Amino acid sequence: MSAGFEFVVVSNRLPVDQVVSESGGQSWARSPGGLVAALEPVMQEQDGAWVGWPGIAGTQLEPFDVDGMHLVPIPLSKSEVAEYYEGFSNDTLWPLYHDVIAAPSFHREWWETYRRVNHKFAEAVAEVASKTATVWVHDYQLQLVPKLLRDLRPDLTIGFFDHIPFPPYGLFSQLPWRVQIIEGLLGADVVGFQRDADSGNFAQAVRKLKGFPSKGGQIEVPIEDPNPGVRVFEPVRYLGQSRKVIARKFPISIDAGAYRELASRPDVQARARQIRGDLGNPKHIILGVDRLDYTKGIRHRLRAYGELLAEGKVDPEDTILVQVASPSRERVQSYVELRNEVELTVGRINGDYSAIGHQAISYHHHNYPREEMVALYLAADVLLVTALRDGMNLVAKEYVASRFDNDGVLVLSEFAGASDELKRALQVNPHDIDGLKQSILRALQMPRTERASRMRSMRRHVFENDVRRWSGDFIAELDQIRAERGNAIGD
Ligand code: G6P
Numbered sequence: 001m002s003a004g005f006e007f008v009v010v011s012n013r014l015p016v017d018q019v020v021s022e023s024g025g026q027s028w029a030r031s032p033g034g035l036v037a038a039l040e041p042v043m044q045e046q047d048g049a050w051v052g053w054p055g056i057a058g059t060q061l062e063p064f065d066v067d068g069m070h071l072v073p074i075p076l077s078k079s080e081v082a083e084y085y086e087g088f089s090n091d092t093l094w095p096l097y098h099d100v101i102a103a104p105s106f107h108r109e110w111w112e113t114y115r116r117v118n119h120k121f122a123e124a125v126a127e128v129a130s131k132t133a134t135v136w137v138h139d140y141q142l143q144l145v146p147k148l149l150r151d152l153r154p155d156l157t158i159g160f161f162d163h164i165p166f167p168p169y170g171l172f173s174q175l176p177w178r179v180q181i182i183e184g185l186l187g188a189d190v191v192g193f194q195r196d197a198d199s200g201n202f203a204q205a206v207r208k209l210k211g212f213p214s215k216g217g218q219i220e221v222p223i224e225d226p227n228p229g230v231r232v233f234e235p236v237r238y239l240g241q242s243r244k245v246i247a248r249k250f251p252i253s254i255d256a257g258a259y260r261e262l263a264s265r266p267d268v269q270a271r272a273r274q275i276r277g278d279l280g281n282p283k284h285i286i287l288g289v290d291r292l293d294y295t296k297g298i299r300h301r302l303r304a305y306g307e308l309l310a311e312g313k314v315d316p317e318d319t320i321l322v323q324v325a326s327p328s329r330e331r332v333q334s335y336v337e338l339r340n341e342v343e344l345t346v347g348r349i350n351g352d353y354s355a356i357g358h359q360a361i362s363y364h365h366h367n368y369p370r371e372e373m374v375a376l377y378l379a380a381d382v383l384l385v386t387a388l389r390d391g392m393n394l395v396a397k398e399y400v401a402s403r404f405d406n407d408g409v410l411v412l413s414e415f416a417g418a419s420d421e422l423k424r425a426l427q428v429n430p431h432d433i434d435g436l437k438q439s440i441l442r443a444l445q446m447p448r449t450e451r452a453s454r455m456r457s458m459r460r461h462v463f464e465n466d467v468r469r470w471s472g473d474f475i476a477e478l479d480q481i482r483a484e485r486g487n488a489i490g491d
Contacts, residue, residue, distance in 0.1 A: 003130060004131075006048065007048030007133065008135045009138065017029050017056070020056065041468070044068045051124055054073045058078055084117040088113065091333075098390075099167070122145045132156070135159070136160075136161065137158065147183055159478045160188040162202075164194075169201065182209050189246065195251070221242055255466060255468075265371075272379040280358045287379075288322070297387050305440070313437070316355070321384075322364075322376065326366065346361050382409045382410075383411065385411065406455045407448070414428065414429055
């Protein structure tokens with residue numbers, strides 16, 4: 001073991017993806033998704049290491065520094081990417097944990113690769129973490145790492161944060177490897193979730209599968225006999241001692257101040273005006289911003305919008321829907337199908353309702369830099385978040401943090417974690433297309449005073465509960481456990 005780092009974050013992806021151009025040149029691009037968006041500011045302020053995959057199969061890279069972060073790349077082969085990342089993580093766990101909106105695939109070979117890759121991550125972390133370091137493991141791709149790491153390095157304090165929903169037992173119990181997943185997670189000292197519903201589902205799975213009760217967000221995990229001798233055919237023996245695991249919610253957030261600062265920059269505001277102008281200065285701009293994922297309810301949103309146009313309740317002469325759909329998991333079949341369906345629907349709606357000079361839907365299958373996103377948030381009168389299931393949805397919080405003018409209306413699905421906090425959004429059930437249509441119309445017609453009062457209260461919440469508070473709360477919980485353990489072992 002080297003001298004190592006006292007604080008180590010581990011997630012499937014590093015915050016930057018390696019990009020190789022056609023001419024063979026190499027560069028780095030910011031990785032997609034809420035996990036990186038939330039952790040990046042935390043790590044820029046911490047003197048720690050971030051262990052993860054650099055986003056391309058088969059690359060071997062030495063550790064390197066980027067934007068004040070020390071990154072330790074884990075190489076994944078083509079078959080590991082296919083079976084661990086595209087397969088088990090994104091075609092088994094992702095759909096299972098998101099209410100089986102798409103059918104999960106169960107393959108034993110994928111599970112074996114998931115196990116093997118989780119080992120690889122745990123071994124790399126064990127190498128870079130200093131004695132009694134704190135390690136923070138992230139998300140569904142790495143649920144076995146806490147236990148593997150505890151076995152390798154019992155001196156570490158280990159946290160795990162689940163960025164996505166934890167499913168109800170009725171769904172979780174379908175997983176053939178459910179016990180191993182629960183045991184993997186219980187290797188952590190603190191297991192964090194987005195919502196009370198998620199930590200409740202986890203506690204129930206622990207009770208049903210392991211028989212360990214929980215009370216007040218605390219689970220007593222009996223310590224196994226590490227040396228069972230010849231008792232191979234007997235049930236696991238416990239030493240009569242136990243370890244406490246904290247399992248509760250820590251709702252994730254954003255760097256709200258960074259969004260406010262960007263939004264108050266004159267060039268970003270000028271860009272927002274230019275966007276409105278380029279769109280033909282419509283009376284209303286409605287915005288959707290999502291990874292192109294079936295959990296985001298993009299089809300439901302398009303259905304509702306298409307019907308409003310067909311019924312003449314929204315006039316394409318003065319209203320436009322701007323949909324940013326960032327490319328995601330493009331080799332997984334359900335994502336290929338979703339893209340085809342969304343783009344067909346957008347094409348149909350535009351064919352029926354656009355005119356030369358203005359479109360009904362302005363659709364963008366791209367990633368944009370943060371400045372451009374903030375300009376779009378400032379330009380948009382309404383942000384539509386219609387997720388069918390979403391751990392949190394940080395886009396909703398980014399919109400709120402950007403609206404320093406206390407304007408704009410957030411339409412927010414009750415199935416996104418953010419709805420527990422942003423109570424003054426117009427909350428919708430995206431499956432209820434009529435209800436969704438009514439909420440869109442209400443958002444378009446909402447008086448300025450009501451918009452301001454709703455936005456002001458949501459802004460207060462987002463600024464009081466920003467990403468520093470989230471990471472601070474989580475790390476404080478880990479520090480407390482570390483201190484208790486230090487006392488217990490007398491160092
Ligand atoms: C969600 C997940 C993250 C993931 C991100 C992007 O936010 O919680 O773990 O990194 O989506 O997905 P990708 O598969 O591209 O990493």
